[in-house]
Amino acid sequence: MSSSSSLPLIKTVALAGAGNLGAFFPEQLVGAGLETTVLTRAGSTKSFPAGVKVKEVDYSSPSSLESALAGIDAVVATLMALDAQAELIKAAAKAGVKLFVPSEFGNPSTELTDDDHPALAGKRTAHDQLNEAGLPALLVWNGPFPETTFNPYLGFDFANEKVSIYGSGRTPISWTTRLDVARFTAHHLASLASLPAVGDPSILRIEGTRASFLDVVDTFRALHPSRKVEVEHLPLEEGERAAKDVAGGFVPSLLAYLRVVWEKGQGKVDQDGRAQLSNGLWPEWNPKTVEEVLKEQTAEL
Numbered sequence: 001m002s003s004s005s006s007l008p009l010i011k012t013v014a015l016a017g018a019g020n021l022g023a024f025f026p027e028q029l030v031g032a033g034l035e036t037t038v039l040t041r042a043g044s045t046k047s048f049p050a051g052v053k054v055k056e057v058d059y060s061s062p063s064s065l066e067s068a069l070a071g072i073d074a075v076v077a078t079l080m081a082l083d084a085q086a087e088l089i090k091a092a093a094k095a096g097v098k099l100f101v102p103s104e105f106g107n108p109s110t111e112l113t114d115d116d117h118p119a120l121a122g123k124r125t126a127h128d129q130l131n132e133a134g135l136p137a138l139l140v141w142n143g144p145f146p147e148t149t150f151n152p153y154l155g156f157d158f159a160n161e162k163v164s165i166y167g168s169g170r171t172p173i174s175w176t177t178r179l180d181v182a183r184f185t186a187h188h189l190a191s192l193a194s195l196p197a198v199g200d201p202s203i204l205r206i207e208g209t210r211a212s213f214l215d216v217v218d219t220f221r222a223l224h225p226s227r228k229v230e231v232e233h234l235p236l237e238e239g240e241r242a243a244k245d246v247a248g249g250f251v252p253s254l255l256a257y258l259r260v261v262w263e264k265g266q267g268k269v270d271q272d273g274r275a276q277l278s279n280g281l282w283p284e285w286n287p288k289t290v291e292e293v294l295k296e297q298t299a300e301l
């Protein structure tokens with residue numbers, strides 16, 4: 001008979017916000033053997049794989065959140081609405097949740113300051129909210145999602161053979177697909193043996209491919225030797241100005257901010273080698289590469 005210490009620590013998971021990123025999680029959580037509940041707001045018409053429970057919640061109602069989280073070991077938040085996450089953190093603590101995975105899933109967030117884009121302010125305050133609530137936390141850093149980044153809004157217009165980059169484009173960036181983020185996180189939760197201390201979150205630093213903007217262009221060129229891609233380098237200061245112009249448009253300023261911080265090295269999840277990648281925790285992970293993503297996305301060109 002196995003001892004109780006060999007029982008899984010995390011058996012039940014609630015996923016909050018099955019949207020752009022979160023939609024990739026339910027199948028992976030269930031596949032990893034975790035009892036999975038998706039929290040969704042009233043009126044949602046999303047459908048989920050067999051075996052997934054769905055609970056309707058109102059993020060402005062603490063009692064609605066607390067009752068949805070009864071019996072849940074870990075919460076994974078993939079919300080963009082970070083005010084809703086603040087309520088979820090409080091409710092998770094009250095419901096006795098053991099581990100909270102806040103909505104990070106991008107660049108390292110522990111060094112964010114007031115100078116960073118306001119869209120990210122809620123990620124920074126979440127760290128304090130988790131401490132105040134006394135909740136152990138797991139942060140997942142994966143860099144940009146390649147499949148949602150290679151588009152004209154972020155400077156990659158492969159259909160028209162034009163790429164625009166703030167700065168040199170030579171800075172290495174960590175790229176990881178949403179599916180691989182979900183796979184790694186689910187695997188990690190299912191195999192977790194101990195909880196981090198409150199105020200000292202565990203961090204998963206995962207990277208599907210390391211490539212600079214110019215490496216991405218070279219990969220495209222290798223896949224499509226007959227296509228000529230013109231690369232325009234814009235001054236980094238121009239991007240910095242566009243990033244600060246929140247009043248001129250929240251989303252354009254956020255997109256400019258991201259292009260600038262990736263170029264400045266903030267998209268490297270090992271923080272310039274100051275920390276180790278977590279890929280080795282699951283050697284079988286085998287994430288999709290930037291080349292594979294580009295091949296699929298540009299197959300029709």
Ligand SMILES: NC(=O)c1ccc[n+]([C@@H]2O[C@H](COP(=O)([O-])OP(=O)(O)OC[C@H]3O[C@@H](n4cnc5c(N)ncnc54)[C@H](OP(=O)(O)O)[C@@H]3O)[C@@H](O)[C@H]2O)c1
Pocket residue numbers: 016017018019020021022039040041044046059078079080081084103104105106107142143144145148149
């Ligand atoms: N690394 C990258 O390249 C990258 C790119 C994009 C996003 N991200 C990160 O991934 C995380 C999730 O972002 P996302 O784009 O997946 O989020 P999203 O699709 O905008 O939202 C996720 C879900 O949140 C729920 N929700 C709860 N309250 C809401 C509200 N007030 N308004 C709108 N939706 C609400 C919705 O689900 P229901 O309707 O079912 O309640 C929605 O589908 C964020 O931390 C974001 O920064 C990273």
